[in-house]
Amino acid sequence: MVLKCVAIDDEPLALELIKNYVSRFPALQLLQTFEDAVSGAEYLRYNAADLLFVDINMPDITGIDLVRALTSKPMVIFTTAYKNFALEGFELEAIDYLLKPIDLKRFGKAIEKATDYYRYKTATTAEGKDESLYVYSEYRMVKINLKDIEYIESMEDYIKIHLQFDKTILTLMPLKKVLEKLPEDKFQRIHRSYIVPVGKIISIQNRKVKLPAVELPISDSYADFARRWMKLR
Known part of the structure; x- marks a missing residue:
């Protein structure tokens, strides 16, 4: 089982960190990264992904509004520099929230949740x-x-x-x-x-x-x- 991933964050260093972390997990395949939410949302309109890493606070559109607007929603892990998460994210049923700077061990726990939930959703029996x-x-x-x-x-x-x-x-x-x-x-x-x-x-x-x-x-x-x-x- 390999989860196809997309990462969206307006901070280049944050994207590089996610790239690095994703490369350490054989169960993950990073399809694309985007530094602006509009380009990321456009990509997701035409390309299927299993898991989305997305920053909550971005200048052009928030990560929450981006996810809410998606017709076909992948599993979502929000990333944020703020401890108080937006309440609007509740309805989107995110797999997890990761607080920046993201710790590798904490990242691993979020991936474990995502893989478990993916197996649960795709169970055929x-x-x-x-x-x-x-x-x-x-x-x-x-x-x-x-x-x-x-x-x-x-x-x-x-x-x-x-x-x-x-x-x-x-x-x-x-x-x-x-x-x-x-x-x-x-x-x-x-x-x-x-x-x-x-x-x-x-x-x-x-x-x-x-x-x-x-x-x-x-x-x-x-x-x-x-x-x-x-x-x-």
């Missing part, structure tokens, strides 16, 4: 996608092992994914959308506010699902799931 879930949280793509999920809770426009050892991940996504990303035989909705891993259900009694760490209600709309689960026991 259900088995390949059953192992993990990717969501956008804290301005970057986060990989979640499905076996670590205790339950998923709706919080209006957000969902909170409760993991083992009291860890949680908050992401902007409706419960219906995350359910579509999960294997149907392993996760079921039991309430307008909850999704549970079927394999972790200890018991169902009095319209409540008992899980290792919590007990959750079953609403009338999903009562059929309780009946089906009881028949399988």
Whole structure:
């Protein structure tokens, strides 16, 4: 697997650093670099790329506006000299943000995320996608092992994914959308506010699902799931 990359940055030294770093990773192939966003955007209109490195702050157009305008979006790693990332980047679901001057070890972690996510997107079998879930949280793509999920809770426009050892991940996504990303035989909705891993259900009694760490209600709309689960026991 080789990811075809494009880098856009108005700072020549920053581009040279990315060139140097990319050359150290056999999984990356650098197609082109651009010092102005307009030329980079024009290239991406007619040439497919798997991964885009793009500076957020450029004089002619911001990296965020550039990515937003692309019809066919590659995976994106934003680079920036500022610690406070633009909130507008949230909707673009960037793989990662790299703070300048970019450290090689930190660069490597971002590439690992990109390659993992690429494999996830291009998996051809259900088995390949059953192992993990990717969501956008804290301005970057986060990989979640499905076996670590205790339950998923709706919080209006957000969902909170409760993991083992009291860890949680908050992401902007409706419960219906995350359910579509999960294997149907392993996760079921039991309430307008909850999704549970079927394999972790200890018991169902009095319209409540008992899980290792919590007990959750079953609403009338999903009562059929309780009946089906009881028949399988």
